[in-house]
Amino acid sequence: MRIDILTLFPDMFAPVLDTSILGRAQASGALEVQLFDLRDWTHDFHRTVDDDPYGGGPGMVMLVEPLASAIEDIKTRDPRPAHVIFFTPTGTPLKQARARELSEGSGRLLLVCGHYEGIDERAYAWADEEISIGDYVLTGGELPALVLIDAVTRLLPGVLGHAQSADDESFVEGLLEYPQYTRPSEFRGMMVPEVLLSGHHANIAAWRREQAFKRTFLRRPDLLDEGGQS
Numbered sequence: 001m002r003i004d005i006l007t008l009f010p011d012m013f014a015p016v017l018d019t020s021i022l023g024r025a026q027a028s029g030a031l032e033v034q035l036f037d038l039r040d041w042t043h044d045f046h047r048t049v050d051d052d053p054y055g056g057g058p059g060m061v062m063l064v065e066p067l068a069s070a071i072e073d074i075k076t077r078d079p080r081p082a083h084v085i086f087f088t089p090t091g092t093p094l095k096q097a098r099a100r101e102l103s104e105g106s107g108r109l110l111l112v113c114g115h116y117e118g119i120d121e122r123a124y125a126w127a128d129e130e131i132s133i134g135d136y137v138l139t140g141g142e143l144p145a146l147v148l149i150d151a152v153t154r155l156l157p158g159v160l161g162h163a164q165s166a167d168d169e170s171f172v173e174g175l176l177e178y179p180q181y182t183r184p185s186e187f188r189g190m191m192v193p194e195v196l197l198s199g200h201h202a203n204i205a206a207w208r209r210e211q212a213f214k215r216t217f218l219r220r221p222d223l224l225d226e227g228g229q230s
């Protein structure tokens, strides 16, 4: 998959993208990331990317012109059509099912990271999709872009070692993940549940299903209402 990123802060990405599984995904060719600095599509001496909001109010608003020019230009850099995603708290909340679809989709994403108070509303005409990573306010769309890249990349073929690990965990079956343990079997009086030490695979599977269901009921009953469409 090719992922293009349009941002004012390209330096924010390498430390995350070059580490651990994302680093390996790039080394193997499963993931290709291209960073683009929005200031490269400005034309004035100060390389201006924002201005005061019409109607007044605090903060600055990103200009539509550099965003539109940059997106149109970046789209031509590869023959594959780019699916353009903007990050905003007013977007559709990101769920595992959407991450899965994007990992199986066209093979090319263009992630647009806003900064400052917001983006001129007219720029959203260049968005195919608007995504929120949660109901809180960040300083920019860079961290949301990294969250999306992480969630999508681990679902790409060959990225995770174990074929199983990508679909055994939380959300995939609409439930939270069951609790996990490793050595030692006792730590400061806290025991690992007996059934996990039993070697009885059917009992272990049943215990995990029950734990996943109980946890979901207690902590995220909203997921049970969603009918497993997460």
Ligand code: 4GS
Pocket: 087, 088, 089, 114, 115, 116, 117, 118, 131, 132, 133, 134, 135, 136, 137, 138, 139, 140, 141, 144
């Ligand atoms: C989010 C979010 C976000 C909103 C970007 C204020 C700078 C900021 N983007 N999910 N302007 N939550 N964006 O907080 O996607």
